[in-house]
Amino acid sequence: MTTESQLRADIVEVGRRMYARGYTASNDGNISARLGDDRLLMTPRSVCKGFMTPDMMCVTDLNGKKLQGDRDPSSEMLMHLEVYRQRPDARAVCHAHPPIATGFAVAGIPLDRAVLAEVLTTLGSIPIAEYATPSTSELPEAVRKYVKAHDGMLLANHGALTLGTDVLSAYYKLETIEHFAKISLVARMLGRENLLARDEVDRLQGLRTSYGIKAPAPICPDPTVLGDLLSGPDQMTCQVVRAPEGDGRSRLVADPIVPVQTLPVARAAAPDGDEEIRLTYRELSALIEDAIRSLR
């Protein structure tokens, strides 16, 4: 078992990395870890997580009562307590505001598309917990809905939350979420996000066992039947991954949606004169909508 001094050092190191990588600004973010069966180590409130020292940590019980430490525990302590309550396997929790992932949380876009194999084998999908006022009891309630089936989630208009079997593993999941968000953003800016076919997702799910990855829940068999991805009850028991049915031959399915943002590029490439140009249905619709708007 990790000693208390090692746990304190790990929390300091993870705080340093979170701040250095820009996942937190000012005094944002918080980290905690189980200290034995009935106590927690928790980062203090109002402290920059990039410059902590091991002696700054608070020791609390599982109800949040401070047992030791000169400072008060994190203002987001209630959210951490809820994670430990719902997930006996969780030994550590990280919360930060990584900017790209938080951008997705602000836009209301969950990171649940089948895009990267390593994300599917580890985190599965990354849902968005509904908005709740930070530091109130609303936040643990929002988190409770997803935490049983997910090791990482976005918090609407707020940030990201991860848990793990130790402090570093919880932190690495935060890195994976931010990295995945960056890649997703770039692909969407480029105008195309090809997806892994459902068969491939099933194959990757099978690999979890051979790699010894302990996922908290299976990937849902049929996510296309879900209407509202933010409130679907299935996300309490399984991980919603949006992956289209493939044709049985290719493992990738071409993104059927060409975002409107690509339109200026298509226009610039169009030749002068009366040569033929081809537009997708979506591009054509966008042009018509533009024209109608300019008429008003």
Ligand SMILES: [Zn+2]
């Ligand atoms: Zn926060």
